[in-house]
Amino acid sequence: MKPLILLFILILLSGFDSKKEINKWIKEDISYLRNLYIDIHQNPEISLMEKETSKKLAGELNKIGFDVTENFGGYGIVGIFKNGDGPNILYRTDLDALPMEEKTNLPYASKVKTTDIYGSEVGTMHSCGHDMHMTVWTGTARALIEKKDQWSGTLIMIGQPAEEIGAGAMMMLNEGLYSKFPVPDMGIALHSSPTILSGKVGFGKGYIMANTESVDITVFGEGAHGAAPHMSIDPIVTASLIVMELQTIVSRNINPLDDAVITVGSFRGGTKHNIIPDEVKLQLTIRTYKDEVRNLIHKRIKEICDGIGASVGLDKSRWPKITMPDTYTP
Template sequence: MLNTRLSETEQEMLHTTYRHLHRHPELSMQEHRTAGFIEARLTELGIEHFRCGGTGVVGIQRNGETPVVGFRADTDGLPIQEDTGAEYASEETGLLPDGTRVPVMHGCGHDVHVSVALAAVGLLASQTDQWSGTIVWVFQPGEETGQGAIAMVEDGLWDAAPHPDVMLGQHVGPLMPAGSAGLVSGSAMAASDSLKITVMGKQSHGSQPQNAVDPIVQAAHMVTRLQTIVSRELDPQTPAVVTCGTFHAGLKDNIIPDRAEFTLNIRTMTEDTRVEVIEAVARIVEAEAVASGAEPPRIEELHSLPRLHNDPVQTEVVTVVLKQELGQDAVVEILPLMGSEDFGRLGDSIGVPGVYWFIGGFDESRMPAPTNHSPHFLPDIEPTLTTGVRAAVSTLGHYLKAG
């Protein structure tokens, strides 16, 4: 039988790997050191690998031609100043695309994902007599910006790697206690669309508003009115979120500027709702510009992520496997999340079903715990990490004819 448990030495290496990665995060599509670290570990284990999508790494663990299973772990950190107080807290900084230097933190658990995947590679490499097939390990950059999966696909991921029969992945968080897992069948995570709205005005002295077209007042009305899309245009049972995340205008208090800019993030669970909300955004901002006697605003797409869909048949398979491994009561059905993921792009690009599940990261006594993207987000090392390894190895083992 395939062993899903780490030895004391393997567990110590897992913990060392995690602390190293947590201490040294890198921003999206800049994960150069992280990619090198992954490559070095795969080389140590004798696993064939190649770069893809810039800072992505793909490992091909061959132990027979079929079946083929894909497993994804994302690698990037976030522009957050860590405030966990951990001995292994990050002190790293990085550059945003506009050149701004910012603190960097693994505030979403991607250090957990990479550490767990590397430990699973090693555990499976030591038991080749217990399984057969091929695993495609996708260490994907740029999940936080939605760039990574599409970059790997466009860089020839599936031209260079065998096509899997199913794509698997997992994510740590505070949804359930450490040691347990949760799944959603069908629509699991929302589509995400980010837009930049540039509002046009006419500049003038602050004491002479009659000579201006004030873009700040205009944009403020837009932001307020945009909140009515969800509350007054959609069916109350239709999940959607419209968030204004940034708002910038002006350089001095006594100058009415010639423009204002704000960004929106939109989350929807169906394509019909997505189209309806985006069309409503355009209608509202254009109408407010007309009401202000201003030029039409500019609407630019910053990035877009598709809905994450868990294949119902394969989700049921994974649920059964995880219950057998972690315990019947440790695996629960959870509600769909309005957060977004680009994991689905990997399988969708070649028509392969996918299953993405969640593992708990905090002892029940610490819940409600800090959420992902919080400066205080720091999962308990155990049993979080070993649970992730057991979940990965057991599900892979099911598909890989493990005896």
């Protein structure tokens, strides 16, 4: 954890007079940041529930003199620090954790349980690195304010909620982010990576990360006793056919020179061993770089779902229902 924090802060603190001065600041502040990181890691909150996380980060900005607006677009945070004439620089972090049980056995591992949207109690952890992002974000703000005599302009510190479900950015934009606060001349963001060695920083030309979309598919059927499957139209079998057929979109429909990912991350259906249910819910994530690839994937998902729905004998009104996002990250 420590080397990544140090290196990312180094990148963003190019206004410091010397490497020696940067190293001195890091030595003085790393204990504070490490404790903050552990606190955030032990107290994760999932998308749309980031109340205490948001409050904690807003408090960090308030302590160092930012003008802070809380609960902006859900639990979003906007911190503004004006320091004379100069560019408007936006630096953004995400706030939310994931509904996953932590199995790292670390002494500071999360033991938090959360009730998810299905009413189930699930483990909760910062398994995507947002705890790291928030720590770096806070450390950068603290360092830049300490050295405010060495730069001029306006800092816009954004804490974005609900990143994991692809909703938080639009929530903040719809709330009027760029009409109520300065429009940035440039924006800065980062993401921790499990594939880059500790002590290294990754840069790239062009795309670094893909557009992401979350798609929901409700697969209908006709329930029956598990010992009488011939009296059902089994949605578990139907959904399984859909899952397998979705795998052919990237391998057989997308140009091999284009990048795309379709992953089924959730398959929910049934309540008991011997009951065939009448409904199954699938949750997908889609990653693309080009609009034409995205549109083709959408088209093929619908064609596959309609075709399989018809082939198992469902009435057209009961073919799988697909919920596509209206907006996406371009």
